Amino acid sequence: xxxxxxxxxxxxxxxxxxxxxxxxxxxxxxxxxxxxxxxxxxxxxxxxxxxxxxxxxxxxxxxxxxxxxxxxxxxxxxxxxxxxxxxxxxxxxxxxxxxxxxxxxxxxxxxxxxxxxxxxxxxxxxxxxxxxxxxxxxxxxxxxxxxxxxxxxxxxxxxxxxxxxxxxxxxxxxxxxxxxxxxxxxxxxxxxxxxxxxxxxxxxxxxxxxxxxxxxxxxxxxxxxxxxxxxxxxxxxxxxxxxxxxxxxxxxxxxxxxxxxxxxxxxxxxxxxxxxxxxxxxxxxxxxxxxxxxxxxxxxxxxxxxxxxxxxxxxxxxxxxxxxxxxxx
Amino acid sequence: xxxxxxxxxxxxxxxxxxxxxxxxxxxxxxxxxxxxxxxxxxxxxxxxxxxxxxxxxxxxxxxxxxxxxxxxxxxxxxxxxxxxxxxxxxxxxxxxxxxxxxxxxxxxxxxxxxxxxxxxxxxxxxxxxxxxxxxxxxxxxxxxxxxxxxxxxxxxxxxxxxxxxxxxxxxxxxxxxxxxxxxxxxxxxxxxxxxxxxx
Numbered sequence: 197x198x199x200x201x202x203x204x205x206x207x208x209x210x211x212x213x214x215x216x217x218x219x220x221x222x223x224x225x226x227x228x229x230x231x232x233x234x235x236x237x238x239x240x241x242x243x244x245x246x247x248x249x250x251x252x253x254x255x256x257x258x259x260x261x262x263x264x265x266x267x268x269x270x271x272x273x274x275x276x277x278x279x280x281x282x283x284x285x286x287x288x289x290x291x292x293x294x295x296x297x298x299x300x301x302x303x304x305x306x307x308x309x310x311x312x313x314x315x316x317x318x319x320x321x322x323x324x325x326x327x328x329x330x331x332x333x334x335x336x337x338x339x340x341x342x343x344x345x346x347x348x349x350x351x352x353x354x355x356x357x358x359x360x361x362x363x364x365x366x367x368x369x370x371x372x373x374x375x376x377x378x379x380x381x382x383x384x385x386x387x388x389x390x391x392x393x394x395x396x397x398x399x400x401x402x403x404x405x406x407x408x409x410x411x412x413x414x415x416x417x418x419x420x421x422x423x424x425x426x427x428x429x430x431x432x433x434x435x436x437x438x439x440x441x442x443x444x445x446x447x448x449x450x451x452x453x454x455x456x457x458x459x460x461x462x463x464x465x466x467x468x469x470x471x472x473x474x475x476x477x478x479x480x481x482x483x484x485x486x487x488x489x490x491x492x493x494x495x496x497x498x499x500x501x502x503x504x505x506x507x508x509x510x511x512x513x514x515x516x517x518x519x520x521x522x523x524x525x
Numbered sequence: 526x527x528x529x530x531x532x533x534x535x536x537x538x539x540x541x542x543x544x545x546x547x548x549x550x551x552x553x554x555x556x557x558x559x560x561x562x563x564x565x566x567x568x569x570x571x572x573x574x575x576x577x578x579x580x581x582x583x584x585x586x587x588x589x590x591x592x593x594x595x596x597x598x599x600x601x602x603x604x605x606x607x608x609x610x611x612x613x614x615x616x617x618x619x620x621x622x623x624x625x626x627x628x629x630x631x632x633x634x635x636x637x638x639x640x641x642x643x644x645x646x647x648x649x650x651x652x653x654x655x656x657x658x659x660x661x662x663x664x665x666x667x668x669x670x671x672x673x674x675x676x677x678x679x680x681x682x683x684x685x686x687x688x689x690x691x692x693x694x695x696x697x698x699x700x701x702x703x704x705x706x707x708x709x710x711x712x713x714x715x716x717x718x719x720x721x722x723x724x
Contacts, residue, residue: 213670
C-alpha cells in the first residue's frame with residue numbers, strides 16, 4: 197500500500213467505499229487483505245467504515261422518504277389531486293419538561309344562563325410551558341400560545357386561541373377530550389397524543405398526531421404519523437405527514453420541514469423574543485428545512501442558515517437583519 | 526424485520542389502510558433496494574421498480590388477501606417486474622437462488638449487508654441530523670458518493686461540477702459533520718474517530 201492508512205484517505209477512496217457498500221468483489225477482497233496485513237490500523241478501518249455506512253444510510257433514508265411521497269401522490273384518486281397543493285411545512289417545537297411555571301393570565305367569568313368560568317393559560321414569547329390539565333392530561337404550549345378551558349373541567353373541551361399546542365390525553369371514552377381551533381374545527385381525541393397549530397399571522401391551521409388517533413372535525417380520522425394542513429379562508433385541506441413524537445416535544449427540539457420563510461421568522465421571533473428584519477426581500481423566497489434545540493444560541497442557528505441558504509445576518513440588540521440573494525429554485 | 530410485522534402490515538394493506546401500507550413500503554424498501562441493485566446495478570431502475578411494484582399491490586389489494594408467504598410474494602413480484610423492465614439487458618446478474626452451491630462467495634448476501642448496516646444505527650441518527658443541515662448541494666454530493674457509490678468522475682459527469690470542487694465540498698461537509706457531532710455532545714470515542722479525518 198503506497199499511501200498511509202488514515203480515515204481521511206479511506207473515506208475518499210473509491211475502492212474502500214465500494215468494499216463497505218459491498219458492491220465490488222475485488223474491492224472487498226482487497227480490503228479484507230489490507231485489514232489482515234495491518235491489524236494495528238483496525239480502529240481506523242472500523243471508524244472509516246462506520247462513517248461510510250452512516251452516510252450511506254443517510255442517502256437511503258432520504259430516498260425512502262422521497263419515494264414514499266411519490267408513492268402517496270400516485271395513490272391519490274384523480275379527483276383529490278386537484279385540491280390545493282400546500283407543501284408539507286412542519287413546525288414542531290417543544291418544551292424542556294423542567295419549564296413548568298405556568299402563568300394564569302386571567303379567569304373570565306361569563307354571565308350566561310349557566311355561568312361557566314374559563315381558565316386561560318398563555319406561554320410568554322420566548323418561553324414554552326408544560327402544563328398538567330385538571331384531568332391529568334398534559335399540554336405543551338409553544339411560545340406565544342394561548343389556550344383556555346372551562347372550570348370545572350367536566351366537559352373536557354379546550355379552545356386553542358393562538359399558537360401551537362400539543363396534548364397527551366388521558367383517555368376516557370365517557371368524557372371525550374376535544375380541542376377547538378379558531379376556525380371552528382373540532383378535534384376529538386380517540387386515545388392520543390396530538391398537536392394543533394393556528395397562528396393569526398399564518399394563513400393555515402395544522403393538526404398532527406403522534407400517537408393513537410383523532411377525529412379531525414368532519415374531515416377525516418387521523419392516525420399516528422398523519423397530519424392535516426387546512427387553509428383558514430377557503431377551508432381547503434390536505435393530508436401531510438407528521439413526524440414528531442411525544443419525546444420530541446419534551447426533548448426541546450425545533451424542526452422545520454420545508455417551511456415558508458414566514459414560519460421561520462415567526463418561530464425565531466417567538467422563541468428568542470427578537471424582531472427580524474429582511475434587508476433584501478429576496479430572502480423570503482427560501483423554503484427552510486432545519487432543526488435546532490431551544491438551548492441553541494441564536495448565533496448558532498443563524499450560522500446554520502448562512503451555511504445552508506447563504507443568508508447573512510447582523511444582530512443589533514433585539515433586532516436581527518437578514519440579507520441574501522434568495523433561493524430562486 | 527420480523528415476519529409477523531410484515532404480515533400485519535400486509536393485511537392492513539389488503540383492508541385498505543394507507544398508513545400500514547406505507548409502513549410496509551418503508552420497512553421493505555432497504556431490503557428490496559439492496560437486493561435489486563445486485564440483480565441490476567441501475568439505481569434509477571431499481572427505484573422505479575419498487576415504486577411500481579408497491580403501486581401494483583395497492584391497486585390490486587382486494588385480490589391479494591389469499592397471499593400467505595408475504596415476504597416471498599413481495600420479493601418475487603419485485604424481481605419479475607425488475608427483470609421485465611430490464612428486458613434483455615446484459616447487466617443482469619442473479620444473486621441468491623441462482624448462485625452455484627459451493628462456489629466461493631466473497632460478496633455477502635444483501636441480508637448480511639442490512640444486518641451490518643443496522644449495527645451502526647446510533648451514529649446514523651446523529652449523522653443524518655447533521656447532514657440534513659448541510660446545503661442541498663453538499664447533501665446531493667454525499668448521497669451520490671456514499672449512497673450510490675459513484676466516483677468523483679461519475680459525480681462530475683452527472684452534475685456538471687468539477688471533480689476538484691466536489692472533492693472540496695465533500696471534504697468541507699465532513700469537516701462540518703465533525704463540528705456538529707462535537708456540538709451534539711457525542712461520545713468522545715466515536716467523535717475522536719471522526720476527528721481523525723481532519724488531521
